[in-house]
Amino acid sequence: MSPHYLEIFVIGLALTLLMADAFFPAREKRVIAWIGASGLAIVFGLLFVVDPAALPPDTIAPYYSADPHALFFKGLALIATIFVLLLGCDFMPVLRRGINGADNDRKGGVAESFILPLFACAGMMWMASATDLIFLFLSLELVTISFYVLVASMRRQVGSLEAGVKYLLLGALSTGMLVYGITWVFGATGMTKMSQLAVAVPGMTDNIAALTFGSMLVLAALAFKVGLFPFHSWIPDVYQGAPTPVTAFLAVASKAAAVLVLARFLDPFLNNPEIAAKLIPVLGVISGATLLFGNLGALGQYNFKRLMAYSSIAHAGFLLLGILGRDFTLVSFYLGAYVCMTLAAFFAISIVRRSVGRDDLSAFNGLARRNPALAFTLVVSAASLAGVPLTAGFIGKFGVLMGAVNAGYWPLVAVAVPAAAVGFYYYFKIVRHMFWEKPDDLEPLPVGRLSTTALALLTAGTLVLGFYPRLLERAIQDAPIVPIPAATANTADTP
């Protein structure tokens, strides 16, 4: 089976559900999430049986690649979407209130909150495979536009709308920069295919200024999506305002896909010594500044979602440091770990939010007494986010630091180490609230069976990957980041 059917299947599923939604009674919208999640689970299973060699060579293969990185990221996108749908199920009461107002007249649809992630998921899967800048642009926009709607979906809450507008304006700006950047790269090379760029750009000596300009613009556009300094300012507001499942989706999947695209796109330019000489200092400064802004910004936060927003900025800094170290296997691993631990944290947030009604850190006071198991999973996830050893997050940080040390980026290491130490403080602040502080009421806090299973899986993933990272490593297989099929290298000049 050719891999490109995977996305077609996901889109087909989404369209079917969108139409089927009309016939589901309002009470049963949960079923849509279930069908969506199980459909995605089937697609995830299909990932292991697809045959990359079966891609139609003339129609699809020039635009679409199914290299190990792409398949790995498709897997990540699928897993993240499945968990987000389950999270949405759990979050349904809050979603309903947000969409229909306090009187809950049930006029507005909740189902879109479960169907739009499917479209975004398909977009991310395409992003992972896109090897043509036009295709890349389209898949990125599919993701972004789905997210505009998702972020603003709780339309009775000003916070959600405000987040939606902020995300819309900055997202659209980043779209503009992306197109303009692609335009200049095209203008300088006459190519839009990444595999051609990977062959041609490293040796180019003329039009360097145009190429650098174009690549910087695309870098800026992707920096928006990843949340890199100086384009990180939307993240805290949008994360705080968006419905929690959407925030989790944004934090995890959108970022992972954008990081892969960033690494793919930058690779040819970093291989050109003249452009790299300008690009690497810029990337270094961005990475260092992102680390500082993310970690220092998180220090004073008392809203858990905002804290996670700054934490995601900080992680973006580490990820860029990993891209600079040029060992993309480790970056992929980092992202895999990031997906596990961040999703677990957001599950915990949504559970607490639903029963306590707030998502401040103080809502977590005494959680260790009210629900020790939930507190434990959140400790594991916080430890992993902070980079405490024997969790998946540590291996990610270890790999990134190792890449930076091996590449000799000492100033960045000097920034990354205190930044990571600051991370200990604000992640442990969560632990402090759960264990040290007295709770307002001692009622046990119930967790649904679905969330229990999801949390158990995510926590086990975080711990097992921390001990045995080989599991994920095998999936990535050290492939080159920009796949260059033998055929395209020859036909590069024929339009």
Added chain:
Amino acid sequence: MPIVLILLVFLPLAAAALIGLRAPARATSLGTAIVMVFLVAALNHYFDRESPSMQFASSLTVMENPGIALAFGIDGMSLVMLLLSVLVLFAALWMIDPLADNARLQYAGSLLIAGGAIGAFASTDLFFFFAFHELALIPTFLLIGMCGRGSNARSAAWRITLYLGLGSLILLVGLLALHHALGQPGFSITELHARAMADPIAPETQSWIALLLIIGFGSLVSLVPLHSWAAPAYAAAPTPVAMLHAGVLKKFGLYGLLRVAVPMLPEGMREWAGLLLVLLLLNIIYMGLVTIACKRLDTMFGCSSVMHMGYLFLAVAALSLTGPDNTLAYRGAILLMFAHGVSIALLFALADRIESRTGTLEIARLSGLGRAMPSLGFLFGIAAFASIGLPGLANFAGELLVFLSGFHGFRPSEGLQPLQWATILAVWGVVISAVYMLRAYRTAFMGDPDASRRHDVLTTEEKLPLAALAGALVVVGFFPNLLLQYLPF
């Protein structure tokens, strides 16, 4: 036989998990500790003293690029540390009051702390050597914050966590730089060591890697000026945490210096030995004077544990300056690590008992405990004398070897070198220890007991862990060769 070692590492972690899953806490943890004592006894029994290589070795590749393996194996030095770990773990678990608030968390946390230390001592892979040590970070933070004593327990918990977090990150960078400089694809300590012997790193590179390692390991061992986390944290920590942290976990830094820094970076360590000598004298003299000024027993023990690290750094400095044939320094350092670990754990345990009887640890408010509780007085005497370094107790043997190692290769014709000067000054530390220990002993244990307090004598159950630790001090004090026989020189 590798399975014995693997079991030893994973048993405490499994027990902690079981306790988390609502297994009976005291029975599970004490049972685990006893099994672990037997496992270490088995390791002792089957240990081949002639073989220079790592024994009971096992390895499982967990990452191919970079090559990281979950690899275990021990030599004589690690064996002694394992012995120390299980001994202190057993006593610490026994000391926990099963009726206390958070008792379950204390059992699980103590097992995790000890499991991390044991994992670090048994690892032969640099990655897991580092990673296991950090396992203690979260339990320590939780336990000091939740069950800590005194008003500033929480700030002490933050301080120890952030200090050790930053220190270990610096250490991590140092280890990564070392790995990069040696150009090995893998992280196996033995392979890195062989590489460092065959193809030494350029001296300038060695120098700054050694600096990173000294800062990193030093902050874990409370080398002045990176020591300020130690005393408040130990004073605030619940007894088992203080025992395990001061007795076992803190030795990880020294163990790392002896295992990694000194053999792989001889030039670099020699370059910084001068600085180390100054700092270790600050540890001994300055912290010694601070200890004299302490008003409470727990702070006093916390400070004294910082102070005694100075002797161990003296051994490290002697090794760096005089080269690997200074076997006295190795032997002394290992013996002293064991002795200090046991004696400080015993002191913290005794402080816990004193507080449970009198409700205070302020030295000035205690009196006549010796007459009221003779066995407590006796045990405290042993611990205090051991801590001072009186002959017949384990610390004496260790300190003696360390001081002698300072005069290794000393030629009177050349006069006293900085190392010898430092050694001579360090001996004054014994006098300082004697001042504060004996003064505390006199105030608290001599004289008439305070009639207003009830002074129940120690029950047999309470005596058992204390006696085990005190017995170890006496036995090793008279027969240091019991431990030294495992060391290869």
Added chain:
Amino acid sequence: MTLEHYLIAAGILFCTGLFGMIVRRNILVIFMCLELILASATLTLVAFSRFRLTSGLPDIDAQMLVFFVITVAAAEVAVGLAIIVSLYRSTQSVHMEDLHTLKG
């Protein structure tokens, strides 16, 4: 008219859009400025395509991208205006200064 003329015109358009984006406080105007940026990108693309003749014809790849950009921009406007309208419904304002419920 050479390639440079088109590029400079597009560049001015881009800068106008970016500048307006930064200084204007009305969300609708900001949204229009975003359209300017996209327009400048399409203009550049068409210019590059027109001046890069391959076997006598303009490069078709770029013109294809132009159509996609126009389509995507339309979709973005549709979603964007819907969000702005519902924001107006709940806050009775489309000014950036009135967006202040989210704070750290």
